[in-house]
Amino acid sequence: MRHAAVALAAVAALVTAAGCATAPGPGAGSAAPAPVARSAVAVRAVSRVSARAGAATACNPKAASLAPDGAPRVTTGSFMAKIRARGYLIAGVDQSTYHFGYLNPLDGQIEGFDIDMIRAVAKAIFGNPDKVQYKVISDAQRIPDTMNGSVDIVADTMTITCDRLTQVDFSSVYFDAHQRILVLNNSAVNSLPALAGQKVCVTQGSDSGSNLLRLSGARKPVLVSVPYWTDCLVLLQQDQVAAISTDDSILDGLKAQDPFTKVVGPELTDEPYGLAISKQHQDFVRFVNGVLAKERSDGGWAASYARWVGAPVPQPPPAQYAS
Amino acid sequence: MVSTTVQARKRQEVPDVPAGRRRFRLDLRTTPARLRLLLAVLVLLSVAWGALAAFAANTYASAASGVVTTREPLSFGALQIYSRLSDANDAATTAFLTGGLEPAAVRQRYLADISAAETGLEGVTARGGAGQGSTATDLRALAVDIPVYSGEIETARADNRLGLPLGAAYLREASALMRDTLLPAAQGLYDAENASLGATSARATGLPLIAVTVVIGIGIGCCLYLVSRWLSRRTNRVFNYGLLAAGLAIVVSLAWLAFAYANARSNLLTAQARGSTPVGALARVDIAAQQAHADESLTLIDNGGDDSYQSDYVSLQRALGPGQETLLTAAQAAAAGSPAASAVTAMVADARGWFNAHASLRKLDDSGNHADAVQSALGNLPGDAATWFGQFSAHLATGMTADQAAFDSSAQVGSSAFAGLEPGVIAVALVMAVACAWGLGRRLREYR
Numbered sequence: 001m002r003h004a005a006v007a008l009a010a011v012a013a014l015v016t017a018a019g020c021a022t023a024p025g026p027g028a029g030s031a032a033p034a035p036v037a038r039s040a041v042a043v044r045a046v047s048r049v050s051a052r053a054g055a056a057t058a059c060n061p062k063a064a065s066l067a068p069d070g071a072p073r074v075t076t077g078s079f080m081a082k083i084r085a086r087g088y089l090i091a092g093v094d095q096s097t098y099h100f101g102y103l104n105p106l107d108g109q110i111e112g113f114d115i116d117m118i119r120a121v122a123k124a125i126f127g128n129p130d131k132v133q134y135k136v137i138s139d140a141q142r143i144p145d146t147m148n149g150s151v152d153i154v155a156d157t158m159t160i161t162c163d164r165l166t167q168v169d170f171s172s173v174y175f176d177a178h179q180r181i182l183v184l185n186n187s188a189v190n191s192l193p194a195l196a197g198q199k200v201c202v203t204q205g206s207d208s209g210s211n212l213l214r215l216s217g218a219r220k221p222v223l224v225s226v227p228y229w230t231d232c233l234v235l236l237q238q239d240q241v242a243a244i245s246t247d248d249s250i251l252d253g254l255k256a257q258d259p260f261t262k263v264v265g266p267e268l269t270d271e272p273y274g275l276a277i278s279k280q281h282q283d284f285v286r287f288v289n290g291v292l293a294k295e296r297s298d299g300g301w302a303a304s305y306a307r308w309v310g311a312p313v314p315q316p317p318p319a320q321y322a323s
Numbered sequence: 324m325v326s327t328t329v330q331a332r333k334r335q336e337v338p339d340v341p342a343g344r345r346r347f348r349l350d351l352r353t354t355p356a357r358l359r360l361l362l363a364v365l366v367l368l369s370v371a372w373g374a375l376a377a378f379a380a381n382t383y384a385s386a387a388s389g390v391v392t393t394r395e396p397l398s399f400g401a402l403q404i405y406s407r408l409s410d411a412n413d414a415a416t417t418a419f420l421t422g423g424l425e426p427a428a429v430r431q432r433y434l435a436d437i438s439a440a441e442t443g444l445e446g447v448t449a450r451g452g453a454g455q456g457s458t459a460t461d462l463r464a465l466a467v468d469i470p471v472y473s474g475e476i477e478t479a480r481a482d483n484r485l486g487l488p489l490g491a492a493y494l495r496e497a498s499a500l501m502r503d504t505l506l507p508a509a510q511g512l513y514d515a516e517n518a519s520l521g522a523t524s525a526r527a528t529g530l531p532l533i534a535v536t537v538v539i540g541i542g543i544g545c546c547l548y549l550v551s552r553w554l555s556r557r558t559n560r561v562f563n564y565g566l567l568a569a570g571l572a573i574v575v576s577l578a579w580l581a582f583a584y585a586n587a588r589s590n591l592l593t594a595q596a597r598g599s600t601p602v603g604a605l606a607r608v609d610i611a612a613q614q615a616h617a618d619e620s621l622t623l624i625d626n627g628g629d630d631s632y633q634s635d636y637v638s639l640q641r642a643l644g645p646g647q648e649t650l651l652t653a654a655q656a657a658a659a660g661s662p663a664a665s666a667v668t669a670m671v672a673d674a675r676g677w678f679n680a681h682a683s684l685r686k687l688d689d690s691g692n693h694a695d696a697v698q699s700a701l702g703n704l705p706g707d708a709a710t711w712f713g714q715f716s717a718h719l720a721t722g723m724t725a726d727q728a729a730f731d732s733s734a735q736v737g738s739s740a741f742a743g744l745e746p747g748v749i750a751v752a753l754v755m756a757v758a759c760a761w762g763l764g765r766r767l768r769e770y771r
Contacts, residue, residue: 095488095491096488096491096492097488098487098488098489102488103488103491104486104488105419105483105484105486105487105488105490105491106486136625227495228492228495230488230489230491230492231492231495231496233489233492234489234492234493234496257482257487257488257489258489
């Protein structure tokens with residue numbers, strides 16, 4: 001029975017990956033959400049159906065990760081053992097996203113909700129959350145750096161998408177964000193169509209820009225790309241762009257730095273955040289998912305949420321696995 | 324000989340000449356008429372010589388004094404604007420690199436740099452006016468964007484004090500403005516001013532005008548000699564003292580002109596070779612090195628975000644050298660034999676030390692020791708990148724000051740060689756005219 005389940009899981013994983021490779025378009029954080037599977041079993045069922053039908057289905061970014069092998073353990077020969085031998089975890093992070101991953105100018109430390117997730121992983125490997133080397137990377141570098149092994153893990157407000165799943169693995173969802181719009185307080189803009197023909201700032205390498213172009217139809221805004229989200233706020237403060245559009249998590253951090261701004265409009269997309277890990281380290285993906293499961297259950301996640309995002313603290317996103 | 328040709332020509336022309344002029348021409352057959360004509364011609368030649376010599380003296384003197392009083396200060400002022408702006412950006416980025424509260428000394432350095440750059444800009448505008456073409460554009464860009472730059476730096480500082488990561492974004496914005504707009508404008512201004520300095524120096528030392536003047540002067544001297552020979556044959560007097568005095572006068576003014584020119588030329592060429600040429604070469608080193616230093620800081624501030632600053636550093640290091648066709652080697656060659664030579668040699672050694680320290684700094688940062696890398700970029704221990712760069716900058720500044728002083732003193736001496744030359748040659752030409760008139764007048768009176 002158990003053997004059969006593992007074999008099935010392997011087939012499902014293959015099929016899921018194939019589905020992602022061949023059908024990158026419709027599922028990628030779209031406004032019409034992909035069918036949300038409530039449990040790993042349901043996902044397996046869907047995969048089995050499609051495998052039997054012989055047709056590629058849209059992948060489910062929220063349930064594309066690998067299930068943990070129980071509580072996180074550093075087993076001999078695993079990637080975690082290599083990290084432990086090295087002495088520190090190498091994490092790719094952002095230093096400019098307030099409340100998620102930012103360099104606090106007051107003490108020179110990188111802090112935030114994303115950073116708390118990394119610290120939890122380091123604690124599980126070393127027993128010490130400080131054993132981390134933070135490598136600041138831009139949005140555009142997140143995937144190349146994960147793939148070429150220059151970082152072990154990326155925690156950088158990174159949305160799990162089917163496109164990206166073909167290149168890297170993700171942990172289970174640790175935060176649910178939604179793309180919205182940030183404008184100055186005196187702006188009349190209150191929705192995406194109102195931005196037709198106006199300049200909207202996004203970062204290079206984020207999927208916020210392509211989302212805007214896809215969702216705005218014929219009434220497209222003019223995209224302005226910069227390296228970091230704070231660069232977007234500089235442009236907004238200097239009236240060089242009409243709006244910034246990205247995940248509400250990031251926009252809230254920008255709004256906190258300039259009280260003369262507001263987040264407007266409906267939630268445009270669904271942006272499930274995951275920690276990106278190289279496809280070569282599936283043992284590490286399972287390990288990290290074990291850490292996240294523990295964070296969800298022991299109140300660590302809620303404490304970080306309360307500290308960085310604020311009250312009210314919702315239930316953590318449920319863990320769903322492809323296998 | 325002169326008289327026969329005049330007579331021959333006169334004989335042919337007589338039938339066509341109107342009555343009034345015929346009388347004048349006919350008069351030329353007599354010696355007094357000829358004397359009168361020669362008197363008029365010699366006085367005119369003397370006055371013309373005075374005008375020509377004064378023009379040459381004025382042209383050289385004004386070019387030489389232009390070098391000393393206008394072009395050189397403008398060129399140096401433009402260089403100061405560049406160097407202070409570049410240092411201001413370096414100080415502003417360093418202040419951020421330290422994390423937490425910025426050190427007071429770094430803040431002071433930034434403020435002093437910005438005010439020096441603005442004062443320099445005022446000075447250049449006051450001396451050189453609004454400029455033309457690209458110079459006008461550069462001056463306008465500097466006048467408009469220095470306040471914008473310092474505004475962005477202050478915003479960055481305010482946000483930083485509130486603990487907001489937005490501060491770093493304003494710093495990036497300000498730094499980009501400095502690199503993409505302000506420094507290129509300052510460099511354009513310096514290049515233009517330096518080119519004007521070269522052109523004015525070339526005018527102050529140019530050969531054609533003095534050559535033409537001397538040839539004409541010698542020609543006039545020959546005329547005086549021929550006239551006095553004709554006169555001595557006619558009158559059986561060996562010397563006409565008036566013409567002799569006029570001859571002496573033109574010899575004096577020729578010698579004065581030639582001596583002043585040769586003296587000024589040699590001093591101005593020395594000022595160039597031992598002053599402005601090495602200073603220009605050092606300035607190019609300074610510009611590249613400061614940019615590379617800012618790259619070092621920005622790479623650390625950006626903290627691995629992208630490697631464009633580091634690749635910029637690498638290409639600047641390649642441009643600096645030392646090696647064939649590099650800035651450091653060019654500066655060393657230009658400064659050889661100038662007062663800056665020893666400082667420049669030390670500077671080249673410092674540059675090597677800094678490049679090595681930078682390489683170890685990058686190794687530290689790339690292997691995760693960001694804090695140690697920052698310490699090397701800011702510290703003052705032997706072997707720290709900051710220590711090497713500090714020594715490098717100090718030697719560079721010493722070299723520039725020494726050669727700037729060498730330029731100033733040689734150019735002053737060169738320019739003063741023309742002192743009094745213009746009124747002098749005018750006075751001598753007047754003496755010539757009077758002497759000619761007096762000398763021929765005395766002969767003329769003998770016919771009354």
